[in-house]
Amino acid sequence: MTWTQQLKLSSTLLGTLIMMGCSSYPDEGKGGLGEHSVMSDFSPVFPDEPLGPEHGMRFDFHIARLQLDSLINQGAEWCFPASVVQAETKEKRIARELEAGLLLDAANDIVILRKNLNKLELQLDYVTNETQCVPPSKxxxxxxxxxxxxxxxxxxxxxxxxxxxxxxxxxxxxxxxxxxxxxxxxxxxxxxxxxxxxxxxxxxxxxxxxxxxxxxxxxxxxxxxxxxxxxxxxxxxxxxxxxxxxxxxxxxxxxxxxxxxxxxxxxxxxxxxxx
CATH class of the missing domain: 3.30.1330.60 (OmpA-like domain)
Structure with a gap:
């Protein structure tokens, strides 16, 4: 199953959140832009808790993180460093939003991240058909x-x-x-x-x-x-x-x-x- 197919499976989980409350540009440590935050270790499921919207958010975020990890393993960091840095920055922002319970903000950012990752995947496929993405000598x-x-x-x-x-x-x-x-x-x-x-x-x-x-x-x-x-x-x-x-x-x-x-x-x- 391709990443696109996997992401489509989780898209319905994200769609249920669009009408929930939101907050923009929260204080440091409560969502924020997250450029400098440490990535939180999110699990898609909480033990001993009923499933709810946040579980769907965490699952969707987890899938996006796995897609980025896979692209990095294929060499995206070496051929497309700017795209990878920007995806990692977006990941950190989403982590802080989920930690703060800002589910609509996180939902919007996950949509943007997934679009960017799909674009990066297409670019990487194009490049690796012609050459290899390998670490630079310097x-x-x-x-x-x-x-x-x-x-x-x-x-x-x-x-x-x-x-x-x-x-x-x-x-x-x-x-x-x-x-x-x-x-x-x-x-x-x-x-x-x-x-x-x-x-x-x-x-x-x-x-x-x-x-x-x-x-x-x-x-x-x-x-x-x-x-x-x-x-x-x-x-x-x-x-x-x-x-x-x-x-x-x-x-x-x-x-x-x-x-x-x-x-x-x-x-x-x-x-x-x-x-």
């Missing part, structure tokens, strides 16, 4: 690159919420963009894919344009800070991929954002980090 250099990718993921994917109907970037996130630009100028094999998002307010066409404006505004400031425009791809998904489901003011705020992927072009000497 492992110290690779570990240094991985640390930079982790730092960029942290800088670029937090505190980037936008005001209603606005593309203006808040000062704190602008500082993150400046730091990221300086790092990227030193590591020319790392590029960015910036995806704009909007909340559900307004028409789908307007939100598509607004989300693209946010992505392009991020690109604009990165260029101002010295990064070559050619290294930044901009995309828009409008309102179609919310970070969190719901319609409260706090949820709409977190859905007005950009999401940024780090794209590494230094993988076995070939540009394997393609969309």
């Amino acid at each position: 492992n110290a250099t690779f570990q240094s690159d991985k640390a930079i990718i982790t730092q960029l993921v942290t800088l670029l994917n937090v505190d980037n919420q936008f005001a209603i109907n606005s593309t203006e970037i808040n000062p704190k996130y602008m500082g993150h963009l400046a730091q990221a630009a300086q790092l990227l100028k030193q590591h020319t094999h790392l590029n960015l894919s910036v995806t704009g998002h909007a909340d559900m307010t307004g028409s789908a066409m307007k939100n598509e344009q607004l989300a693209m404006g946010r992505a392009q505004q991020v690109q604009r400031y990165l260029v101002i800070f010295g990064l070559a425009r050619a290294r930044i791809q901009t995309l828009s998904v409008g309102e179609t991929l919310p970070l969190t489901e719901g319609d409260s003011p706090a949820i709409r705020l977190t859905n007005r954002r950009v999401s940024i992927d780090i794209v590494s072009t230094k993988a076995q000497g070939v540009d394997y980090e393609r969309p």
Whole structure:
């Protein structure tokens, strides 16, 4: 049975959680973004307890972790280091959300993680048909690159919420963009894919344009800070991929954002980090 088939079996467990309560950007240690948390050791079943929604969540999370472990064992870490770092970061966030009982937040993040892992699996299959993903000869250099990718993921994917109907970037996130630009100028094999998002307010066409404006505004400031425009791809998904489901003011705020992927072009000497 393929990973896709296994994940489909567990998808119904996740679907039952969409209408449950949620909380966005909780305090440190109570869910949070989880970039620096220690991965919790979750079991899909609790002994001597009746089955409930959290068991389904833990099972779904467990399947996703096994899929990532399998991809790493096949060499994904060596050919797609940026994708693996971002998947591991998402895993840590989900672990903290489950620990804090933030089941809807965890449900949304598991959906995103599974989509990213399926994409990574397809990329890895393509590459391994042509070559092998093996550890680089200069492992110290690779570990240094991985640390930079982790730092960029942290800088670029937090505190980037936008005001209603606005593309203006808040000062704190602008500082993150400046730091990221300086790092990227030193590591020319790392590029960015910036995806704009909007909340559900307004028409789908307007939100598509607004989300693209946010992505392009991020690109604009990165260029101002010295990064070559050619290294930044901009995309828009409008309102179609919310970070969190719901319609409260706090949820709409977190859905007005950009999401940024780090794209590494230094993988076995070939540009394997393609969309």
